Amino acid sequence: MHLDMDAFFAAVEQLDHPEWRGKPVIVGGSPDGRGVVSTASYEARIYGVHSAMPAAQAARLCPDAIWVHPHFTRYEELSEAVRTIMREVTPYVQPTSIDEAYLDISPAEYGEDPVSIARQTQTRIAGLGVTCSIGLASGKTVAKIASDVDKPRGLTIVRPGNETAFLRPLSVNVLPGVGRATSERLRAVGVRTLGELAALDERSASQLLGAYGTELVQRARGIDTRPVVSEGARKSISAEHTFPEDIRTRDEVEAELRILVEKVAMRLRRHRLAGRTFSVKLRYADFSTQTASRTVATPYDIDSDILPVATALLSDVWTPGAGLRLLGFAVSGFGETTRQLELLGEDEADSPPRARLLAEGLDRIKERFGDDSLGFGVRGLRTPDPSCEGEDEDAI
Numbered sequence: 001m002h003l004d005m006d007a008f009f010a011a012v013e014q015l016d017h018p019e020w021r022g023k024p025v026i027v028g029g030s031p032d033g034r035g036v037v038s039t040a041s042y043e044a045r046i047y048g049v050h051s052a053m054p055a056a057q058a059a060r061l062c063p064d065a066i067w068v069h070p071h072f073t074r075y076e077e078l079s080e081a082v083r084t085i086m087r088e089v090t091p092y093v094q095p096t097s098i099d100e101a102y103l104d105i106s107p108a109e110y111g112e113d114p115v116s117i118a119r120q121t122q123t124r125i126a127g128l129g130v131t132c133s134i135g136l137a138s139g140k141t142v143a144k145i146a147s148d149v150d151k152p153r154g155l156t157i158v159r160p161g162n163e164t165a166f167l168r169p170l171s172v173n174v175l176p177g178v179g180r181a182t183s184e185r186l187r188a189v190g191v192r193t194l195g196e197l198a199a200l201d202e203r204s205a206s207q208l209l210g211a212y213g214t215e216l217v218q219r220a221r222g223i224d225t226r227p228v229v230s231e232g233a234r235k236s237i238s239a240e241h242t243f244p245e246d247i248r249t250r251d252e253v254e255a256e257l258r259i260l261v262e263k264v265a266m267r268l269r270r271h272r273l274a275g276r277t278f279s280v281k282l283r284y285a286d287f288s289t290q291t292a293s294r295t296v297a298t299p300y301d302i303d304s305d306i307l308p309v310a311t312a313l314l315s316d317v318w319t320p321g322a323g324l325r326l327l328g329f330a331v332s333g334f335g336e337t338t339r340q341l342e343l344l345g346e347d348e349a350d351s352p353p354r355a356r357l358l359a360e361g362l363d364r365i366k367e368r369f370g371d372d373s374l375g376f377g378v379r380g381l382r383t384p385d386p387s388c389e390g391e392d393e394d395a396i
Contacts, residue, residue, distance in 0.1 A: 085128075133148070136158065
């Protein structure tokens with residue numbers, strides 16, 4: 001079950017301000033600056049307003065909207081109330097953001113009809129004064145797509161064996177992991193629907209979409225065996241930065257990526273973790289967002305090991321000159337660190353490699369003087385802009 005709250009932030013504002021119910025409400029930054037829409041009520045969406053749209057554009061589309069700055073403490077309060085209901089349904093709950101989550105309600109575990117469980121869950125959440133839409137399917141990808149089919153208050157059921165038929169006519173844009181650039185690349189070769197993407201063979205998918213191509217084709221076929229990972233365990237460590245002005249040159253972007261890799265690697269070492277899956281996140285000048293991921297055989301926690309993978313990912317999805325307003329980097333897929341021995345003499349064979357000694361020495365300095373006290377070159381000493389910086393150590 002994928003549960004997705006309906007226009008959550010706006011719905012909470014309408015719950016707390018009954019006089020706003022039935023009226024267009026937009027939660028986000030000021031339309032007078034570089035603000036963006038966080039959430040728009042369904043009354044505002046009629047005018048074409050949607051999440052991540054520049055606030056100024058939303059104001060032009062819906063001039064009579066009620067504008068609200070986010071009240072995150074209140075949203076977290078309602079989110080926790082919703083999660084309490086989820087946990088009473090099943091212990092297997094995997095939140096993916098403040099307003100959505102996966103729940104494993106396999107009949108083999110509970111013996112109750114999943115459709116009945118879903119309807120009961122919707123009814124209980126509605127009792128809080130907000131609503132949700134639910135997708136039911138045998139895997140995460142199909143369930144997530146299904147939850148968005150019939151909003152608000154929707155319940156879309158894709159029974160086992162019907163995944164391909166459900167996905168076939170849908171646009172490739174609905175597939176998680178397909179951003180603007182990937183969509184354009186697919187459309188350029190005549191692939192517009194998930195059915196057409198599913199028909200690609202492994203070689204064609206890899207040539208067209210790189211290392212992630214085979215996985216996308218499998219997902220387009222409805223094949224997704226990822227389990228629901230319960231709350232409590234750390235899922236990923238990430239850092240991102242929003243720039244006051246868009247950056248465009250390779251030197252600028254790679255320097256910023258190095259800073260993010262350095263921060264994430266240090267956090268990995270602090271938590272005694274190493275990761276195998278690396279992801280970059282790009283948000284362009286037009287506010288579209290693209291992500292790309294790659295999994296390697298060996299878990300890493302050292303900057304010099306991680307940076308080549310991160311740089312290669314960046315090169316796969318970004319073209320110099322394309323303006324970026326945000327860059328992010330994340331590591332997941334945690335495992336034990338594999339420490340490779342350097343070509344040293346036998347007396348030193350059991351010592352940590354030089355790269356690790358250097359990294360751990362820098363960690364101790366930063367713990368004492370702050371994360372931004374050391375960096376690589378002039379760009380490594382970037383002065384943070386508190387109004388633009390956004391980092392998340394425990395992305396779930």
